[in-house]
Amino acid sequence: MLELAFSTRDLAHTRLAYSPLWEVVTSRRLLERGATGALHRRWAEQTRPRLAAAGLGTGLLADLVPAHGYLPDFLNPAPGTLAPSAGASAALEAELAVVARTDAERIRADLERMAGWTPAVEAFHRDPAGVLPGLLDEIRGYWEAAIAPHWSRVRAVLESDVLHQSRRFAAAGSAAVLQGLHPSVEWCTDKLTMPQVLCGESGSLAGRGLLLVPSAFVGPGSTMLLNQPGEVVQLCYPSRGVGVLWEQSSTPVPEAVAAVLGRSRALLLAELAVPASTTELAHRTGLAAGGVSQHLTALRAAGIVASHRSGRSVLYQRTDLADSLLAAAS
Template sequence: MPLTLDLGTEDLTRCRFAISPLCQTHEALRLLRRPARHGYHRGWLRRVRRTVAALDLSPLWLFIPPPGGYIPDFLGPPPDEPYPSIEDELARMRATDPALAHAEMARSLACTPGLAASPEGRAALDDPAATVRRLADHTEQAWHALLAPDWPRHRAVLEGDIAHRSRQAADGGLDALLTGLHPGIGWAGHTLTLCMYGEVADAQHADGRGVLLMPSVFVWPDVVSGFARPWQPTVIYPARGMGRLHDSGPPSPSQALARLLGHHRAALLTGLTTPASTTELAARHGLAPSTVSAHLSVLREAGLLVSRRAGLHVLYGRTGLGEDLIRGSGAG
């Protein structure tokens, strides 16, 4: 039977989104271990190949078993806030209760026959507190080497997904939101069904905390559940727009749109397949930031773009009118 979660009234009112750089790091590592699932990420994988070869990831590989195996939840616990920093998440990881870490590591090692009895497995379980610290240190190194350089782009895609899902919920309610997350996620009669999973004995059940929804740029084509006790029920799903994250360049605007808006404005509007900052757009289109800023202001005043602050950056994304204009012109 598939994994199901029956949501009560309190759960339905407490469903929330979050972006976790720590979870993204471990999803990236999980992708590196599963070559058959590379799909959209071949460009990123080519770029990081030498970086990966220079990293010592062996302590982490110990707890990333073959597909279908269990990865310890403390490596990427559901965040307590919507937009935690990597520093706060690593601090939380380092503070993991050793007893909980031991239980989750033992379960993970058991997925690979003989691994728990190996010298590496025994050493990890003999001193779980030290193992947690070591895993956190290696995770921090992986973050800085593999994700930090691209994080503004990744975060823009994740925030764009959340903005899109929020509009879905505003237009059609929770039903519209939950039915559109992923083909492998079912929603009917207050029951959330993860078709790619089987029911397990220690699966988390709804207890009024709601479900945490986290978009990911690395989880494709899967959906990952974080239903094991004691963590909040969590669903990690592929972010909308992740397929274009590592495109080599922006798409070209249609001739009709260029005649209407001017080439640069049409190119900027067409290229905003995911939210982006002025600096990123300037680099992508080979324009001065001041020129991009002026064009974005005109497009926003025309109702084609919306802007929102994300930390130190202001991100621009297409409005519904902007999307309609792109589709009507045959661009993008």
């Protein structure tokens, strides 16, 4: 059981962001735990051979992210923006630049909180500055093998969760968002209670605020907490919509909607269960990118889809009108 004590200042400074580096850590931990569950099984079956071929099946990153217990906080600096760049490599580099500047004593202090050191961790403790560049390269290699091929899907799910939670902030306030992270999470006056936390410690936010970070790879009902003195507290929680993350494109097109809008536009609406870019929609539907763009422009003009910029990409999403239309047709 873990408890976080809030002040009025902390509630005022509670915000949302998603992070490529958090996806590295949470997915690496999922692989270390072995039992990925039905949801991520196919991803794990594809990813493990890629990591082995790249010599990344084991190594310092795996040692630093054990299946259970504490993992070094310096691996997850607080994201500086709500939504990082959509480009797979560019999305990671800003966070790695922060990790690269980590003070040697901070690294040693984090490592000393870990149990069961391996020889690689011992070498890292002896010479943080000398080993850190190699760790960063290992993270880049892991990203390219495990996350980059799927980043557009993962990013769309995370982006959708952030948008949903932002609307809840506006409609019901921060307390409703906090309590809605999972049925087992409880909010009472000035305290958040979480019974299933994979790592982290109880304490006061002490005016630092709370950063909520959705992840596609944190198990249902579980959370991960970073509560480092002097830094914003980060709570990584399971993202909404992760159930459709690995689904193949076989979305049924409501015939009634197709009769009114045309089959291509109805297909695009059906595919927009989570926000997506023109390129991604073209890939998933088989439609030409130019045609997708034209259809989306028409749907946006009619108020059926909305768009917003995320890094270098423009993401489209269904509006309430579209959801009502699809619900009525089904």
